Amino acid sequence: MILVTGATGTVGSEAVGQLLEAEQEVRALARDQASAARKLGDHVEIVEGDASQPDTLDAAVDGIERMYLLLPMVPTLPQLDADIIAAAQRAGVRHIIKQSNMGAQDEQATTMQRWHRAGERLIESSGIAWTFVRPTGFMSNALGWADTIRSQGIVYAPGGDGKLAVVDPRDIAAVAVASLTEPGHEGKAYDVTGPEALSAAEQVTMIGDEIGKPITHIDIPESAARESMLGTGMPAEIVDALLEFMTDVRAGRSATISSAVEDVTGRPARTFRAWAHDHAAAFR
Ligand SMILES: NC(=O)c1ccc[n+]([C@@H]2O[C@H](COP(=O)([O-])OP(=O)(O)OC[C@H]3O[C@@H](n4cnc5c(N)ncnc54)[C@H](OP(=O)(O)O)[C@@H]3O)[C@@H](O)[C@H]2O)c1
Numbered sequence: 001m002i003l004v005t006g007a008t009g010t011v012g013s014e015a016v017g018q019l020l021e022a023e024q025e026v027r028a029l030a031r032d033q034a035s036a037a038r039k040l041g042d043h044v045e046i047v048e049g050d051a052s053q054p055d056t057l058d059a060a061v062d063g064i065e066r067m068y069l070l071l072p073m074v075p076t077l078p079q080l081d082a083d084i085i086a087a088a089q090r091a092g093v094r095h096i097i098k099q100s101n102m103g104a105q106d107e108q109a110t111t112m113q114r115w116h117r118a119g120e121r122l123i124e125s126s127g128i129a130w131t132f133v134r135p136t137g138f139m140s141n142a143l144g145w146a147d148t149i150r151s152q153g154i155v156y157a158p159g160g161d162g163k164l165a166v167v168d169p170r171d172i173a174a175v176a177v178a179s180l181t182e183p184g185h186e187g188k189a190y191d192v193t194g195p196e197a198l199s200a201a202e203q204v205t206m207i208g209d210e211i212g213k214p215i216t217h218i219d220i221p222e223s224a225a226r227e228s229m230l231g232t233g234m235p236a237e238i239v240d241a242l243l244e245f246m247t248d249v250r251a252g253r254s255a256t257i258s259s260a261v262e263d264v265t266g267r268p269a270r271t272f273r274a275w276a277h278d279h280a281a282a283f284r
Contacts, residue, residue, distance in 0.1 A: 001063055002180055003093075005029040005051065005084065006070035007044070008036050010140050011099060014173035015068055016040055022181055029060045051080040057087035064091060066180050069119070070099040073112060075237045081119030085126055095129040095186065097179045099172070102136040102191045102256075110248060111241040120189075131179040132189040136254060139166045139194065139275040142203055149283045154216045155204045158225040162249035163197035168270040171261045178264045190260040195269045197255035203272055210276040211283050222246070 002019060006012040007028035019026045026044045030036030033048040040046065049056035051071055061067065067088055071080050081098075088096060100116040103109055109117060116134075123130045145155040175192050179185040198206075201217040208215040220228075222243055229239045248254050261269035276283075 001025045001027055001045075001065060003027045003029060003060060003064040003067040004070070005060075005068065006072065006099070008039050009070070009072070010138065011135075011169045011172050011176070012068070012070050013039060014170050015070075015176050016044055018173055018177040019180065020044070022177065024181060027060070027064065029057075051084055052076065054083040054087070057084055058090065060084075061087045061091040061093055064088070064093050066095040066097070067093050068097050068099070068176050068180060069123075073115075073238065073241075075115070075235070075241075077115040078118035082122055085119070085122050085128075088128060089126055093128055095131070095180075096123050096126075097131045097133060097176050097185075098123055099176065100132045100134045100189075102134045102193070103254075104132070104134055105189070110244045112245060115241075129186040131185045131187075133172060133176050133179065133192055134189060135167050135172045135192040136194075136256075137164045137166050137249075138172070139168050139270075139272055140279075141166070142207065142276075143279070143282055145204070145207075146282045149207065149211075149215055153213060154218060155200065156218050156220045156224070156228070157200040157204075158220050158222055158243075158246045158250070159200050160219055160250045161199050161201070162246075162252055163199050163202075163255040164249050165193035165195075165197040165255060165257045166203070166272055167192055167194040167261070168275050171265070171269050174265045174267070175261060185264075190264060191256070191258040192260050193256065193258045193269065195257065195271055197257060198272055203276075206273050207276045207280075207283055210273070210280045 036046045047060040049060045104113045104117040204217040
């Protein structure tokens with residue numbers, strides 16, 4: 001039995017679907033059983049639990065052999081990881097595949113990368129076999145531009161000409177699923193990227209091509225990005241962490257391309273143009 005945490009989210013729901021296609025027995029950890037069941041269907045066992053309430057985790061890991069550990073980007077992530085890793089140790093889980101962040105191991109790691117590295121270190125010293133899936137920025141982050149594309153035909157984004165080898169969440173899930181279901185991935189850390197590094201303006205142009213409407217990209221300063229994110233109710237600590245990441249992107253430090261998707265799955269990584277084509281309805 002494989003446990004997927006974060007199973008209702010962007011990558012987790014893809015991973016669940018791909019595991020079911022591979023005829024695996026899947027359990028999902030979710031904070032609301034009914035809404036998870038609506039999203040994931042009948043073929044998944046859903047255990048209600050919350051990583052911030054450690055006493056709910058033993059039931060989730062009971063009888064689990066392998067776990068896809070994927071939790072939200074929050075400042076308490078190291079503690080959430082620690083509690084679920086401890087539960088996995090008690091339950092005798094044999095292999096943890098952790099969704100982390102590309103660059104987590106770097107000396108110059110950003111705050112978000114350090115939050116992930118703390119969990120990676122705990123897994124390394126847990127005695128449980130591990131695989132780290134370290135994606136770069138998701139192509140699906142572009143869905144955050146959908147409102148202003150629809151209403152104004154404009155994208156306001158920081159990052160300048162900085163390029164990022166954005167990756168399709170379906171490919172991240174595919175790397176995780178291969179790591180969960182095939183031998184030979186223990187002790188490996190995979191940087192998971194798309195096939196080309198793109199600036200925000202280049203991504204915007206491709207979305208415009210797919211919906212048949214030109215979209216204007218306006219590069220905004222950090223102060224405006226901060227104000228806008230705080231305005232959505234995002235906690236200041238997360239806003240700071242995201243802006244730190246954007247500074248890396250702007251400086252061209254996040255443009256690395258890896259071959260992990262093809263190496264692990266045997267298929268080339270999907271392009272942003274293909275992702276935009278598949279998600280064009282969200283931008284019309
Ligand atoms: N977005 C990017 O560009 C990017 C890049 C690199 C790495 N990452 C990493 O990817 C992860 C996010 O992946 P994602 O975007 O696929 O997730 P997501 O769509 O943000 O979904 C978050 C998932 O976490 C679950 N969750 C939230 N709070 C929880 C809690 N207290 N206990 C248990 N489960 C909880 C949610 O489930 P319920 O609400 O149903 O309980 C949901 O399934 C983060 O760790 C982030 O650092 C993201």
